[in-house]
Amino acid sequence: xRAVIIGGSGHVGTYLVPRLVExxxxxxxxxxxxxxxxxxxxxxxxxxxVTIDRTEAEKTASFGPQIAGLKPDIVIDLICFTSESAQxxxxxxxxxxxxxxxxxxxxxxxxxxxxxxxEEQPRRPFGTYGMQKxxxxxxxxxxxxxxxxxxxxxxxxxxxxxxWEPINPAGHKSVAVFEKLARGxxxxxxxxxLETLHHVYADDVAQLFMRALANWSAAVGQSFHAVxxxxxxLRGYAEAVAGWFGKLARLRFLPWEEWxxxxxxxxxxxxxxxxxxxxxxxxxxxQRLLGYAPRYTSLQAVHESLAWLIAHDxxxxxxxx
Ligand SMILES: NC(=O)c1ccc[n+]([C@@H]2O[C@H](COP(=O)([O-])OP(=O)(O)OC[C@H]3O[C@@H](n4cnc5c(N)ncnc54)[C@H](OP(=O)(O)O)[C@@H]3O)[C@@H](O)[C@H]2O)c1
Numbered sequence: 001x002r003a004v005i006i007g008g009s010g011h012v013g014t015y016l017v018p019r020l021v022e023x024x025x026x027x028x029x030x031x032x033x034x035x036x037x038x039x040x041x042x043x044x045x046x047x048x049x050v051t052i053d054r055t056e057a058e059k060t061a062s063f064g065p066q067i068a069g070l071k072p073d074i075v076i077d078l079i080c081f082t083s084e085s086a087q088x089x090x091x092x093x094x095x096x097x098x099x100x101x102x103x104x105x106x107x108x109x110x111x112x113x114x115x116x117x118x119e120e121q122p123r124r125p126f127g128t129y130g131m132q133k134x135x136x137x138x139x140x141x142x143x144x145x146x147x148x149x150x151x152x153x154x155x156x157x158x159x160x161x162x163x164w165e166p167i168n169p170a171g172h173k174s175v176a177v178f179e180k181l182a183r184g185x186x187x188x189x190x191x192x193x194l195e196t197l198h199h200v201y202a203d204d205v206a207q208l209f210m211r212a213l214a215n216w217s218a219a220v221g222q223s224f225h226a227v228x229x230x231x232x233x234l235r236g237y238a239e240a241v242a243g244w245f246g247k248l249a250r251l252r253f254l255p256w257e258e259w260x261x262x263x264x265x266x267x268x269x270x271x272x273x274x275x276x277x278x279x280x281x282x283x284x285x286x287q288r289l290l291g292y293a294p295r296y297t298s299l300q301a302v303h304e305s306l307a308w309l310i311a312h313d314x315x316x317x318x319x320x321x
Pocket of ligand 1: 013035053103157
């Protein structure tokens with residue numbers, strides 16, 4: 001089986017490509033050739049590398065035909081951001097692949113309503129990113145269910161792993177938040193600190209892709225959340241991180257309008273995006289239909305990532321307990 005993965009050298013691909021090779025797939029990775037995977041793995045020696053800039057190739061409508069020309073049995077698209085991109089690729093692959101798996105996001109849900117949110121709840125996305133991913137999902141699932149196109153969509157939460165900064169307990173990416181908690185300094189959180197984040201370890205996302213491939217008939221025409229077993233409140237997350245440094249979290253709670261003045265514009269925008277969504281997604285469907293068994297809780301995933309950042313001097317803090 002020949003698997004073409006589009007965008008396979010990033011957060012998800014770092015783990016998914018070695019899993020595909022180990023499962024016996026002949027793997028071709030399509031990227032611009034700029035990024036290296038976050039961790040080395042011998043499996044990469046067996047991976048074919050094809051350099052295509054998707055954005056440029058889509059301008060001349062040559063991207064889909066180029067992917068089809070690689071003669072894939074399955075295609076995994078990790079970097080689809082508009083319904084036009086999805087449609088262009090699906091048209092080129094129609095009747096030519098066994099399975100197209102596309103990476104979405106839990107942002108397709110917009111704000112949470114009944115939690116944990118299930119895949120079946122009506123989509124109410126806001127913001128261009130989530131709205132476009134929801135449009136991709138609507139297009140692909142319609143094609144699968146009406147026209148027999150073999151598509152599956154997987155929706156990750158905030159992807160965590162060694163090598164990059166996880167979303168922190170204040171809902172943005174500055175490592176200063178972890179450093180404050182390590183020192184036992186006061187940390188301001190927005191509102192009551194009860195809004196939520198839903199992380200996932202990158203290899204658990206990769207696991208779900210593998211399980212969707214292995215359970216074709218259950219996966220086609222469906223979307224699945226790729227998240228850890230449970231979401232975290234900002235407050236609970238901050239308390240846990242402080243505890244890893246042997247500290248009690250000293251937290252101050254500020255109404256949003258006051259809190260946003262304590263952060264940079266970019267940090268405040270990122271936090272607002274996270275707490276406006278306050279994701280809390282169910283993995284029950286993925287467990288039931290695909291046998292998804294995430295190896296990491298949200299806190300275990302962040303612990304590993306933070307330990308890596310400290311060991312590589314990217315977070316200035318003592319080693320974690
Ligand atoms: N990161 C998260 O927390 C998160 C959360 C929810 C959902 N997601 C979804 O997960 C998916 C993957 O995201 P990610 O964060 O894993 O991506 P990523 O780490 O940024 O990796 C992107 C990959 O795509 C390649 N790429 C980027 N632009 C390209 C282009 N124009 N043409 C060809 N290749 C290109 C990159 O390699 P080159 O640079 O070498 O081209 C790299 O291999 C996305 O669909 C995203 O919406 C991510």
